[in-house]
Amino acid sequence: MSVLFVALPIALILGGGGMLACILCIRGGQYDDLDTPSVRMLIDDEKPKRPH
Amino acid sequence: MTPPDSNTATATTATRERIQRPCIHCGEPSDSYSEQPAEEIFCCNGCRGAYELIHGWGLESFYGLRDQLGQGTMTRVKDESTRYDRFDSDEFLGPSTPVPQADGLMCSELALHGLHCAACAWLIENAALRTPGWNAARVKMSDHTLRIVFDPTTTTLSRIARLLDRLGYELAPISPERDSHFQNESRRHLIRIAIAGFCAANAMWIAVALYAGEAYGVAADHRFFMRMIGTGLGIVAVVFPGRTFFTGAIASLKTRVPHMDLPVALGLAVGTLVGTVNAITGEGHLYFDSLAVLVFLLLIGRWIQFHQQHRSAKAVDLLLRITPRHATRVNADETTDTVLVDVLQIGDTVRVAAGENIPVDGSVVSGQSSIDRSLLTGESVAVSVDEGDEVAAGTLNLQRPIDVRVLAMGRDSRIGKVMQSVEDAASEKIPIVQFADSVGGVFVVIVSLLAIGSFVWWLPAGWSLAASHATALLIVACPCALALATPLAIAVSLGRAAKHKVLIRDGTTLQQLARGGQIWFDKTGTLTSGRPSAELVWGSADAITVAAAIEQHCNHPVAEALVRTACGNQTESLPDAALDCVHRQGVVGHVEGLEVFVGSPAFIREQGFGLGGEVQTAIAQCTAGAASPCVIAVGGIVVAVIGISDPIKPNASKTIARLKSRGWRVGILSGDHSEIVQHVAARVGVDANQAFGGLSPEDKLAIVRGQSVDVADRTSIRHETTVMIGDGANDAAALAAADVGIAVRGGVEVSLQAAPVFIASDDLASVDDLVGASRRTQWLIRTALAVSLSYNLIAVALAMLGKISPLIAAILMPISSVSVLTVTLAWPTYPLHPLSTITPPSESNK
Numbered sequence: 001m002s003v004l005f006v007a008l009p010i011a012l013i014l015g016g017g018g019m020l021a022c023i024l025c026i027r028g029g030q031y032d033d034l035d036t037p038s039v040r041m042l043i044d045d046e047k048p049k050r051p052h
Numbered sequence: 053m054t055p056p057d058s059n060t061a062t063a064t065t066a067t068r069e070r071i072q073r074p075c076i077h078c079g080e081p082s083d084s085y086s087e088q089p090a091e092e093i094f095c096c097n098g099c100r101g102a103y104e105l106i107h108g109w110g111l112e113s114f115y116g117l118r119d120q121l122g123q124g125t126m127t128r129v130k131d132e133s134t135r136y137d138r139f140d141s142d143e144f145l146g147p148s149t150p151v152p153q154a155d156g157l158m159c160s161e162l163a164l165h166g167l168h169c170a171a172c173a174w175l176i177e178n179a180a181l182r183t184p185g186w187n188a189a190r191v192k193m194s195d196h197t198l199r200i201v202f203d204p205t206t207t208t209l210s211r212i213a214r215l216l217d218r219l220g221y222e223l224a225p226i227s228p229e230r231d232s233h234f235q236n237e238s239r240r241h242l243i244r245i246a247i248a249g250f251c252a253a254n255a256m257w258i259a260v261a262l263y264a265g266e267a268y269g270v271a272a273d274h275r276f277f278m279r280m281i282g283t284g285l286g287i288v289a290v291v292f293p294g295r296t297f298f299t300g301a302i303a304s305l306k307t308r309v310p311h312m313d314l315p316v317a318l319g320l321a322v323g324t325l326v327g328t329v330n331a332i333t334g335e336g337h338l339y340f341d342s343l344a345v346l347v348f349l350l351l352i353g354r355w356i357q358f359h360q361q362h363r364s365a366k367a368v369d370l371l372l373r374i375t376p377r378h379a380t381r382v383n384a385d386e387t388t389d390t391v392l393v394d395v396l397q398i399g400d401t402v403r404v405a406a407g408e409n410i411p412v413d414g415s416v417v418s419g420q421s422s423i424d425r426s427l428l429t430g431e432s433v434a435v436s437v438d439e440g441d442e443v444a445a446g447t448l449n450l451q452r453p454i455d456v457r458v459l460a461m462g463r464d465s466r467i468g469k470v471m472q473s474v475e476d477a478a479s480e481k482i483p484i485v486q487f488a489d490s491v492g493g494v495f496v497v498i499v500s501l502l503a504i505g506s507f508v509w510w511l512p513a514g515w516s517l518a519a520s521h522a523t524a525l526l527i528v529a530c531p532c533a534l535a536l537a538t539p540l541a542i543a544v545s546l547g548r549a550a551k552h553k554v555l556i557r558d559g560t561t562l563q564q565l566a567r568g569g570q571i572w573f574d575k576t577g578t579l580t581s582g583r584p585s586a587e588l589v590w591g592s593a594d595a596i597t598v599a600a601a602i603e604q605h606c607n608h609p610v611a612e613a614l615v616r617t618a619c620g621n622q623t624e625s626l627p628d629a630a631l632d633c634v635h636r637q638g639v640v641g642h643v644e645g646l647e648v649f650v651g652s653p654a655f656i657r658e659q660g661f662g663l664g665g666e667v668q669t670a671i672a673q674c675t676a677g678a679a680s681p682c683v684i685a686v687g688g689i690v691v692a693v694i695g696i697s698d699p700i701k702p703n704a705s706k707t708i709a710r711l712k713s714r715g716w717r718v719g720i721l722s723g724d725h726s727e728i729v730q731h732v733a734a735r736v737g738v739d740a741n742q743a744f745g746g747l748s749p750e751d752k753l754a755i756v757r758g759q760s761v762d763v764a765d766r767t768s769i770r771h772e773t774t775v776m777i778g779d780g781a782n783d784a785a786a787l788a789a790a791d792v793g794i795a796v797r798g799g800v801e802v803s804l805q806a807a808p809v810f811i812a813s814d815d816l817a818s819v820d821d822l823v824g825a826s827r828r829t830q831w832l833i834r835t836a837l838a839v840s841l842s843y844n845l846i847a848v849a850l851a852m853l854g855k856i857s858p859l860i861a862a863i864l865m866p867i868s869s870v871s872v873l874t875v876t877l878a879w880p881t882y883p884l885h886p887l888s889t890i891t892p893p894s895e896s897n898k
Contacts, residue, residue, distance in 0.1 A: 004274055019250040026242045032235055033192045
């Protein structure tokens with residue numbers, strides 16, 4: 001079980017990397033507009049079906 | 053109801069049956085022949101143009117998308133696009149001046165009006181891809197801004213602005229004082245949440261491993277290692293993102309005002325201290341998992357609250373956009389330049405073209421025209437102005453250009469003062485009265501005293517045991533469920549209301565609506581549709597066509613109503629006509645060689661026509677029905693009398709009856725003439741002594757605040773909620789000052805920002821549904837509070853008796869939250885069969 005002494009710090013480092021990436025995204029302004037992207041992903045890029 | 057009346061009146065004279073169906077672009081009810089396909093129904097040429105443009109790009113799926121997203125309809129397209137040339141001058145654009153990019157393209161950020169939902173964003177962004185020279189567009193829904201990337205060699209910004217105008221969106225330069233402060237603050241909040249989330253999640257799974265270890269055994273070095281890492285994560289969560297609670301608590305101590313931060317900071321401090329001591333000694337429970345999660349959840353709550361406050365602060369900013377920021381100044385040598393309103397001096401003269409908003413308060417020095425003051429006063433009928441008359445900023449010049457001498461502008465103008473009162477009214481209100489804030493202070497004092505008490509009580513039994521019991525009490529008494537009950541119930545109700553097309557900005561609204569009291573309705577645009585409709589009272593239907601042929605050259609609500617009635621949707625059938633002369637109360641023109649007069653009875657009389665008995669009866673009939681009579685004379689003979697009236701919305705009387713049966717007092721506050729208001733009041737079932745007409749925005753504000761002498765006896769009783777339902781900028785101050793302001797669709801964007809509730813469905817029945825939902829939410833909150841409070845009381849008692857160890861306390865604590873959550877989600881907040889769905893199909897325009 002001594003693998004725990006290696007695995008736990010690695011897990012924390014990986015998680016910390018994710019957190020840092022998230023902070024960089026926030027600083028970069030990706031989270032400034034939280035209203036549009038949530039609906040934009042529902043919209044198809046190319047001509048979708050005709051309205052009915 | 054007026055629309056069916058007008059139908060029968062027209063049907064008797066027209067050969068084909070006419071029905072009211074929604075305009076395919078903007079959804080306004082429009083006249084159409086029954087055999088016409090639904091996609092050929094337009095309320096005006098502007099909408100037809102926008103539809104054809106969208107169709108030509110192959111972007112028809114916009115309409116399907118819009119209906120699917122279900123957030124309202126388009127703004128009606130205005131038929132004016134002459135004022136976009138200035139989009140090419142940097143002076144006009146200010147901070148929106150295009151910035152050259154590395155690849156030779158220009159990039160500009162502009163404010164965008166008329167944005168409703170994601171479908172609008174989709175349409176604009178796709179329109180950009182189909183327009184040569186316009187390379188990219190990016191809509192930011194939260195700020196209502198648009199970033200445009202274009203190629204200066206093939207197109208100009210003014211051309212893009214004009215194109216968007218044809219679609220019904222209006223561009224404006226962004227204001228210089230854009231709040232980068234808000235953006236930075238929002239980012240800081242999010243970063244704190246990210247760090248706390250990381251710590252909470254990791255501390256959590258380490259805690260799970262430790263609990264499993266307690267149950268099944270764990271090697272001592274593994275246990276020590278995990279406890280150390282958990283402690284480290286907990287300390288990081290408390291020290292970095294949790295710091296904000298300590299600063300808040302210190303500020304609360306300094307000002308001696310109990311604040312939610314105080315119990316949180318106390319809990320965090322005690323938990324950290326005991327946890328650290330336990331980690332070092334290797335004995336007892338670690339609280340870092342609970343602490344990190346607590347910090348994480350509280351920060352999310354803070355962030356939501358922060359965003360709500362920002363939205364109300366933006367209200368005033370949006371109001372500032374009603375009045376134009378630019379004016380055409382007339383110099384001494386009769387030349388004109390476009391200048392910013394801020395640089396104007398009192399005594400300057402500005403020229404206001406027909407169809408433009410008047411930028412300043414002032415007096416007319418030359419020219420005659422009529423003014424649409426509905427924005428400021430809610431009057432449904434335009435007033436005529438002549439030399440020497442005073443005009444107010446924000447009103448719309450309808451007919452001909454006028455020169456205005458500046459008397460006041462900006463914040464000193466009448467609309468400026470109204471905006472000021474909106475600001476005052478908004479700041480008067482307590483932002484969010486949460487249970488935790490009002491009772492939290494008392495709660496924290498009691499819990500602290502109890503904890504100290506039980507510590508002292510158990511001290512003889514040993515320091516460690518006393519600390520353990522006191523900590524268990526602090527944990528189990530954590531007002532999580534208690535603090536969760538109110539916001540959770542409100543959040544769930546807000547979500548359900550949004551599904552019913554009722555958008556609520558402020559949760560306190562639900563609490564206030566549950567109370568009962570006085571509801572004030574605005575008339576124009578709220579109880580009535582706000583768009584006048586013409587109805588043939590006497591004479592031949594052909595006369596309307598002839599009159600409309602002339603009136604189509606005018607920019608006047610009455611003219612619009614005539615044109616709509618005459619042609620419904622086939623504008624091409626109007627005969628060629630020339631508009632000769634526009635008088636204050638009527639117009640003169642030529643159609644196929646015949647001289648045509650259209651105007652008020654007084655105007656027709658002035659022109660030397662005799663009005664016969666039948667005509668007089670028809671005019672009297674109009675006046676009795678609260679419609680403005682309009683007489684048409686062709687070739688020297690009076691041929692028709694038309695009644696112009698503002699039709700009452702479907703469901704209005706039903707909604708008012710329901711609200712009354714719920715115990716609300718219902719009244720009308722309107723800027724329109726008293727007789728019209730009384731007439732509408734009688735039709736919808738409002739008592740005559742509760743319907744007030746001829747009110748200025750200031751009067752409305754005074755009545756809503758309960759300061760008016762006339763109505764003081766009715767509104768001065770406190771503990772009652774005053775609700776204002778309106779839609780115009782004229783109501784903005786009253787909407788913001790009322791306990792609950794409800795903006796209905798079809799109104800100025802601005803009032804939607806001043807009011808905490810926005811009804812997107814344009815259905816008055818939603819008001820009644822909302823009141824019912826508020827009452828049920830109130831019951832839900834009480835039940836949830838009772839559940840969590842009784843839970844806390846029992847747990848605290850057990851903890852004081854030493855029956856609960858900190859470990860069991862940490863397990864019990866979330867159970868109370870779970871039970872509150874279950875009750876909330878299972879609660880039927882919204883009725884299964886709202887009034888709006890049982891509306892007869894004939895009335896709902898579908």
